[in-house]
Amino acid sequence: MRNAWIIATREYRQYFLSPVAYIVAFLILLFAGVLFVLDMYIVQQQTLAAYYAVTPPGVADIVIFPTAFLLLFAAPALTMRLLSEEHRAGTLELLLTSPLKDWELIFGKWLGSFLYLLTVYAVTLILPIVLNNFVSPGIDLGVMAAGYLGLILLTAAYLAIGTAISSFFNNQFASFFATLVVLLVLWWVISWPAGILPYNAAEFLRSLDTSTHIDSMMGGVITLDGLVYYLSLTSLGLFLGTIAIEIRRWR
Amino acid sequence: MIRATGLTKDYGSRRAIENLSFEANQGEIVGFLGPNGAGKTTTMRILTGYMPPTYGTAQVAGFDVIEESMEVRRRVGYLPETAPLYNDMTVYGYLKFMADLRHLPNAEDMADEALDMVGMSERADGYIANLSKGMRQRIGLAQALLHKPEVLILDEPTIGLDPAQVVEVRKIIREIGIQRTVLLSTHVLSEAQQLCDRVLIINRGRIVAEDSPSNLQARLVGAERATLRVKGDADGLLRSITKIKGIQTAVVRPDGVIEFQFAPGMDLRPEVARTAVKAGFDLLELGAVGMSLEEIFLELTRDSKVGK
Numbered sequence: 206m207r208n209a210w211i212i213a214t215r216e217y218r219q220y221f222l223s224p225v226a227y228i229v230a231f232l233i234l235l236f237a238g239v240l241f242v243l244d245m246y247i248v249q250q251q252t253l254a255a256y257y258a259v260t261p262p263g264v265a266d267i268v269i270f271p272t273a274f275l276l277l278f279a280a281p282a283l284t285m286r287l288l289s290e291e292h293r294a295g296t297l298e299l300l301l302t303s304p305l306k307d308w309e310l311i312f313g314k315w316l317g318s319f320l321y322l323l324t325v326y327a328v329t330l331i332l333p334i335v336l337n338n339f340v341s342p343g344i345d346l347g348v349m350a351a352g353y354l355g356l357i358l359l360t361a362a363y364l365a366i367g368t369a370i371s372s373f374f375n376n377q378f379a380s381f382f383a384t385l386v387v388l389l390v391l392w393w394v395i396s397w398p399a400g401i402l403p404y405n406a407a408e409f410l411r412s413l414d415t416s417t418h419i420d421s422m423m424g425g426v427i428t429l430d431g432l433v434y435y436l437s438l439t440s441l442g443l444f445l446g447t448i449a450i451e452i453r454r455w456r
Numbered sequence: 457m458i459r460a461t462g463l464t465k466d467y468g469s470r471r472a473i474e475n476l477s478f479e480a481n482q483g484e485i486v487g488f489l490g491p492n493g494a495g496k497t498t499t500m501r502i503l504t505g506y507m508p509p510t511y512g513t514a515q516v517a518g519f520d521v522i523e524e525s526m527e528v529r530r531r532v533g534y535l536p537e538t539a540p541l542y543n544d545m546t547v548y549g550y551l552k553f554m555a556d557l558r559h560l561p562n563a564e565d566m567a568d569e570a571l572d573m574v575g576m577s578e579r580a581d582g583y584i585a586n587l588s589k590g591m592r593q594r595i596g597l598a599q600a601l602l603h604k605p606e607v608l609i610l611d612e613p614t615i616g617l618d619p620a621q622v623v624e625v626r627k628i629i630r631e632i633g634i635q636r637t638v639l640l641s642t643h644v645l646s647e648a649q650q651l652c653d654r655v656l657i658i659n660r661g662r663i664v665a666e667d668s669p670s671n672l673q674a675r676l677v678g679a680e681r682a683t684l685r686v687k688g689d690a691d692g693l694l695r696s697i698t699k700i701k702g703i704q705t706a707v708v709r710p711d712g713v714i715e716f717q718f719a720p721g722m723d724l725r726p727e728v729a730r731t732a733v734k735a736g737f738d739l740l741e742l743g744a745v746g747m748s749l750e751e752i753f754l755e756l757t758r759d760s761k762v763g764k
Contacts, residue, residue: 211556222544295540299599302504302536303557304529454507456467 208305209313216287216317225286229279230325236271241332245339264333264344265423269352272329273419276363277392281384283321284367287314288446289377301454311446315368322360326353348425355422358435359415363388365442372449391415457482457637458503458607462512465498472498473661475512480654482606485633487652488641491757495661496641497537500609503639504534517606517637530558533605537612539596543585547576547595550584551602558603570598573628589616597625601632608632610640614647626651645753659757681745682725684714687738696731700724715745 220226244267288311291297300310337343366387371380396414399407411417415438418431458480465472473495480486488496502509503516505525514521517531542550548567555563571577574594579587584595593616600608613629614622629651632638642648648655649669657665657672665672686693690708697706697716702724706716718724725742732739 207559208557211553215553219544294542295536295538296542297540298501298506298536299534299540299554300557302501302506302529302532302534303554304526304559305557306526 206309208309209316212300212305212310212313213316213320216314217320220283220317220321225282226321229275229282230328233272233275233279233325234328236275237268237329237332240267240271241336244336263352263423264336264349265352267332267336268329269356269419269423272326273356273359273416276360277388278385279322280360280363280367280388281381283318284315284364284371284384285377285381286371287318287368288372288450289374289380292375293377297453301450307450308443308447311368311372311443311450314371315365315443315446318364318368319361322364323357326356326360345425348423351425351427352423354427355419355431358422358432358439359419362415362435362438362442365439365446366391367442369442369444369446369449372446372453388415457518458486458514458516458639460499460503460512460514463499463502463509463514464511465495465502465507466510471661473658476658476661476663477512478656478663478666480637480639482637483633483635484653485629485638485640485651487648487655488639488658489643489645489648489655489753490641490658491643494658494757496658497611498661499658500534500611500639500641503528504532504609505529530603531606533600533603533608535596535600535608535610535613537615539593541584541592541595541599544583546581546583547571547587548580550595551598554599555602560603566602566604570602573601574598575624590618590621593617594621594625597628601628605636607637608639610638612642613640614642614644622647657753657756664756680719680723681715681717682728683709683741683743683745684716684728684732684739685712685741686714686732687740690714693732693735693737696735697728700727700731703728713741 288297291300301307333344333349367380367384370384370387371377374380374383391413392415396411396417399410402410412430412434415435418428418434421428422431458478460479461477463476464474476495476499478486488499490496501507503514503521505521505528508522516528519527519531521528542553545553548571551567551570552563555566560566568577568580571580574597576591576594576598579591584592587595593613597610597613600610608629610629614625617625626647629638629640633651633653640651653668655665655667655669655672656663684690684693684697690712694706694708694714697703697714702718702722704717704719706714708714716724716728725744729739729742
């Protein structure tokens with residue numbers, strides 16, 4: 206566990222030297238900021254404080270949803286080099302001959318990217334704080350917390366998938382596109398057949414859809430199957446990443 | 457201590473190394489010598505726990521490389537062929553990171569000490585990306601020395617260095633080799649000759665010869681050779697030298713030097729010198745030419761039947 210932490214802290218620091226990571230942070234904050242300003246503008250125009258007392262502009266619309274959408278591209282961009290680049294530079298050989306277990310390497314890599322995005326999310330918290338002062342009687346903190354929880358869980362799952370794919374590919378662009386495809390399938394494509402399938406099968410597909418669970422959490426509803434789903438996806442990603450490293454050793 | 461028994465590694469259907477067995481003891485520098493693709497790197501990767509062998513076993517520092525991989529990795533310092541470094545880290549940051557991964561209690565001191573050992577202390581705060589090839593190689597070596605490992609495995613440690621750095625790195629390796637076990641690979645034969653107590657010549661995944669550099673030379677050369685330089689035309693002397701009992705061949709080389717061969721053990725040089733003086737020639741130089749390790753190496757790797 207200590208090893209994983211050492212890997213994670215190095216990775217976390219590397220993000221602050223990486224242009225890709227800055228672009229990701231910039232886009233997330235830009236989208237949230239622009240949507241926030243637009244929201245505030247509409248509030249002013251309508252000057253209907255009473256209206257907003259009924260349905261205050263949600264944190265979900267300003268921060269959670271746009272970020273969840275951007276994450277489809279941001280997660281592959283942040284994870285693509287995690288292991289692919291170590292392989293290209295030959296440093297993987299160094300890590301794999303250090304007293305470091307394969308799972309610690311994968312977990313540490315994932316944790317570094319996860320902590321980086323958590324840092325970016327922490328910056329977005331400014332927006333709800335400002336919003337809270339503008340609307341009366343303030344925003345619903347419970348809904349906001351549920352939304353952020355959903356976003357964090359979604360992030361964990363996406364980054365784990367990206368980490369796993371990065372450990373399969375030696376080329377970071379291959380990692381990027383493979384991860385993007387997998388995330389798009391899970392976010393979007395997977396529930397396409399739901400309309401033509403019998404109820405049970407359709408429900409099953411919808412529950413595999415990453416957007417289903419974040420939708421309910423953005424509405425303030427934390428469901429057990431949502432928690433289980435995201436955490437399982439995270440564990441699966443980390444497990445497959447570890448397997449990929451073992452496969453590398455054997456071939 | 458390194459002990460390999462019957463190591464075999466297949467990459468798909470290609471057999472990289474076959475049935476390699478050898479030992480390297482404490483206080484010994486063992487050289488792996490062979491052409492590119494002979495299996496040197498593969499063997500080193502198995503010994504460092506990077507990958508398991510297909511068949512066979514190996515013990516490094518008293519631990520099994522497959523069953524007790526972590527114990528082995530803790531005790532081995534490894535410099536891979538390309539000296540893999542993180543370009544976006546500082547020299548010191550990199551060594552500190554590697555020291556942390558090895559849970560060294562005083563990571564800072566160990567990093568300082570390793571840098572000092574390879575003579576790179578003044579570049580500690582520079583970024584690795586700005587270092588020359590030779591400096592990178594030395595940082596790679598510092599990384600391998602960081603935890604004062606019992607066993608040091610170096611894949612082509614002097615490749616890409618300028619002559620002064622080569623001398624420097626060899627000196628470091630020799631110092632380490634006094635107390636620890638060093639296994640290094642090289643295809644520079646003079647390096648093996650200068651550095652190693654024992655040489656393993658490996659070709660197409662098999663060990664074709666194993667001995668000390670000087671013994672290899674003695675064992676594989678069927679005859680001793682010497683040269684003679686005289687003032688004036690050497691051709692006139694050639695006939696009298698050929699007549700000396702025990703001389704196998706004698707020729708005048710294009711540069712005017714007479715080269716002659718005789719059976720090992722019976723040094724005929726005094727005899728030849730007397731003959732030359734008696735014939736009225738002024739003797740300028742008399743020297744011995746051993747078969748160089750280069751020649752032995754080419755001999756062995758051209759035809760891998762030798763020594764099998």
